[in-house]
Amino acid sequence: MKDVNGMIIPTWDDVIEAHDRVCPHIHRTPVLTSSYLNALTGAQLFFKCENFQKAGAFKVRGASNAVFGLSDEMAKNGVATHSSGNHALSLAYAAGRRGIPCHVVMPRTAPQAKKDAVKGYGGIVTECEPSTTSREEYFARVQEETGADFVHPYNDPRVIAGQATCSRELLEQMEQDHGGGLDAVIAPIGGGGMISGTCLTLSTIAPDVRIYAAEPDQADDAARSFRAGHIIADDAPETVADGLKVPLKELTWHFVKTHVTDILTASDQEIIDAMRLTWQRMKIVMESSSAVPLAVILRNPEVFAGKRVGVVITGGNVDLGKLPWMQH
Amino acid sequence: MKDVNGMIIPTWDDVIEAHDRVCPHIHRTPVLTSSYLNALTGAQLFFKCENFQKAGAFKVRGASNAVFGLSDEMAKNGVATHSSGNHALSLAYAAGRRGIPCHVVMPRTAPQAKKDAVKGYGGIVTECEPSTTSREEYFARVQEETGADFVHPYNDPRVIAGQATCSRELLEQMEQDHGGGLDAVIAPIGGGGMISGTCLTLSTIAPDVRIYAAEPDQADDAARSFRAGHIIADDAPETVADGLKVPLKELTWHFVKTHVTDILTASDQEIIDAMRLTWQRMKIVMESSSAVPLAVILRNPEVFAGKRVGVVITGGNVDLGKLPWMQH
Numbered sequence: 001m002k003d004v005n006g007m008i009i010p011t012w013d014d015v016i017e018a019h020d021r022v023c024p025h026i027h028r029t030p031v032l033t034s035s036y037l038n039a040l041t042g043a044q045l046f047f048k049c050e051n052f053q054k055a056g057a058f059k060v061r062g063a064s065n066a067v068f069g070l071s072d073e074m075a076k077n078g079v080a081t082h083s084s085g086n087h088a089l090s091l092a093y094a095a096g097r098r099g100i101p102c103h104v105v106m107p108r109t110a111p112q113a114k115k116d117a118v119k120g121y122g123g124i125v126t127e128c129e130p131s132t133t134s135r136e137e138y139f140a141r142v143q144e145e146t147g148a149d150f151v152h153p154y155n156d157p158r159v160i161a162g163q164a165t166c167s168r169e170l171l172e173q174m175e176q177d178h179g180g181g182l183d184a185v186i187a188p189i190g191g192g193g194m195i196s197g198t199c200l201t202l203s204t205i206a207p208d209v210r211i212y213a214a215e216p217d218q219a220d221d222a223a224r225s226f227r228a229g230h231i232i233a234d235d236a237p238e239t240v241a242d243g244l245k246v247p248l249k250e251l252t253w254h255f256v257k258t259h260v261t262d263i264l265t266a267s268d269q270e271i272i273d274a275m276r277l278t279w280q281r282m283k284i285v286m287e288s289s290s291a292v293p294l295a296v297i298l299r300n301p302e303v304f305a306g307k308r309v310g311v312v313i314t315g316g317n318v319d320l321g322k323l324p325w326m327q328h
Numbered sequence: 329m330k331d332v333n334g335m336i337i338p339t340w341d342d343v344i345e346a347h348d349r350v351c352p353h354i355h356r357t358p359v360l361t362s363s364y365l366n367a368l369t370g371a372q373l374f375f376k377c378e379n380f381q382k383a384g385a386f387k388v389r390g391a392s393n394a395v396f397g398l399s400d401e402m403a404k405n406g407v408a409t410h411s412s413g414n415h416a417l418s419l420a421y422a423a424g425r426r427g428i429p430c431h432v433v434m435p436r437t438a439p440q441a442k443k444d445a446v447k448g449y450g451g452i453v454t455e456c457e458p459s460t461t462s463r464e465e466y467f468a469r470v471q472e473e474t475g476a477d478f479v480h481p482y483n484d485p486r487v488i489a490g491q492a493t494c495s496r497e498l499l500e501q502m503e504q505d506h507g508g509g510l511d512a513v514i515a516p517i518g519g520g521g522m523i524s525g526t527c528l529t530l531s532t533i534a535p536d537v538r539i540y541a542a543e544p545d546q547a548d549d550a551a552r553s554f555r556a557g558h559i560i561a562d563d564a565p566e567t568v569a570d571g572l573k574v575p576l577k578e579l580t581w582h583f584v585k586t587h588v589t590d591i592l593t594a595s596d597q598e599i600i601d602a603m604r605l606t607w608q609r610m611k612i613v614m615e616s617s618s619a620v621p622l623a624v625i626l627r628n629p630e631v632f633a634g635k636r637v638g639v640v641i642t643g644g645n646v647d648l649g650k651l652p653w654m655q656h
Contacts, residue, residue: 030358051611052360052611056611276648279613280648283379283380283384283612283613284611284612284613285607285608285611285612285613316611320604320607320651320653321653321654323648323651325649326649326654
């Protein structure tokens with residue numbers, strides 16, 4: 001870690017340390033290819049399948065790094081977060097592996113399946129009202145009562161160092177199994193945890209690889225921030241890619257503004273089409289948020305044609321009873 | 329091949345030859361595991377993922393062996409079959425790779441998506457009425473007009489030798505990546521092509537491995553044949569596992585009666601539940617027919633507990649707009 005004007009920024013040493021630390025708790029997920037999608041896009045696509053990851057998402061990398069990096073003294077009070085998504089699930093999984101408590105504050109309106117999934121990994125769910133004020137109030141109370149360590153879903157250097165292990169693995173797998181490196185990597189952007197980790201890794205060990213972030217048209221705050229040169233946060237955006245609604249924070253903004261080549265967007269219909277196409281042709285279950293990169297590639301073929309492109313499939317936690325193309 | 333009382337039976341030499349022949353045209357599909365499903369069943373399950381196979385199913389192994397085994401003289405008239413499922417798709421794929429015609433007779437009532445998929449691989453579709461008489465009439469006419477070589481979906485020694493390459497790969501992958509052999513293999517049974525290939529391979533190179541066939545309760549003709557000691561064919565059975573409705577024929581019956589340990593069945597609801605569970609936990613798209621083995625394992629835990637079990641996931645060609653749990 002290095003301190004830059006009071007901001008604690010993870011470094012390459014933190015990534016190497018994180019990788020050793022999380023290895024026993026995560027899968028080395030496969031890199032898949034599809035001759036059909038290559039022909040369709042004119043690019044060579046290499047899908048890093050974090051939908052096959054423990055707890056069903058890349059988030060387990062950062063969460064495990066935070067949980068297993070705690071001293072025994074710190075760890076005994078457990079960890080806490082507010083999230084109704086993959087970070088909550090991943091933190092509960094990692095805390096369960098270490099045998100420490102994991103407190104999750106979730107709006108009472110969150111789907112029961114998500115609450116049950118967190119509880120299934122041993123997480124302790126506290127329900128708040130669906131407002132920022134209520135969430136902060138409940139979260140402060142949980143922290144005060146338990147002394148648990150707060151692990152933010154993305155604006156945390158330990159989390160970013162953990163997510164950075166994903167592109168490190170991808171580069172190793174490219175050299176070992178796919179005949180060489182990449183011209184570009186593309187990943188979805190919400191709060192920017194995965195993209196920041198990707199920036200940290202690539203800027204260190206493969207600085208010529210371009211980094212693209214993919215975002216829904218309907219929650220394009222990162223793209224607008226990128227063009228404006230400062231963080232713009234949307235108020236309650238609505239998109240099918242529901243993992244990507246959260247705004248950038250100062251730590252992820254630092255990586256995005258320094259290392260990202262471009263942020264490209266796709267419509268909700270394009271995202272749904274790309275999601276369905278991937279399920280149909282690659283036979284894998286992935287989240288709507290994970291389909292945004294392919295949707296962006298299909299919308300901007302000229303950017304990617306002829307290139308070797310790593311595509312991060314961020315997660316596979318889907319409500320199979322409620323698929324987006326069934327509602328259209 | 330050996331001639332036993334007029335029946336041409338494939339031998340181990342045919343499997344080795346088939347494997348060399350089909351290798352350039354198929355994927356060496358991965359073997360996946362799930363700690364969740366292991367805990368749930370008490371067994372160690374190794375899923376051979378033919379849903380990731382070319383054309384989306386194991387059938388491409390047998391179809392490619394038939395197509396690429398033809399002499400140039402024979403090949404020029406192309407191949408023909410009657411099927412509205414994965415065999416038609418696979419034969420069209422293989423014929424396309426060799427650049428020869430593939431004629432498929434399909435009932436006009438078959439889903440448009442299936443006709444389109446065959447045409448997408450360059451297959452020539454002839455529509456018949458949805459009756460056996462009409463199908464045979466149209467098929468005879470196509471054969472007469474084209475001189476195409478008939479490749480039966482399963483009752484063909486070339487096809488069985490091709491399917492046998494799947495369990496050969498599985499055993500190799502077990503030794504290489506999963507620390508040793510298997511106690512049992514389980515695969516779905518419809519006409520018995522996959523099971524016959526599995527019997528041929530295992531009885532030759534791993535004769536101690538038990539072979540289980542998995543069948544829907546509602547199309548349990550193979551299970552009843554097995555107990556009766558002769559082929560029983562059902563008239564138009566109805567089951568969600570629609571790839572498994574066809575009856576055994578003399579060549580597959582030969583392998584089933586000689587080498588299969590048992591044929592176990594599961595209800596349609598159990599099949600749907602196993603299918604959904606696999607999608608949810610393993611994040612892979614597989615057909616309802618491919619879920620029958622897991623459904624059978626969950627119904628008969630005492631048979632499989634504590635065992636190392638290879639599970640053949642036969643295919644991943646699913647109508648994503650019409651999932652079976654959406655209709656229940």
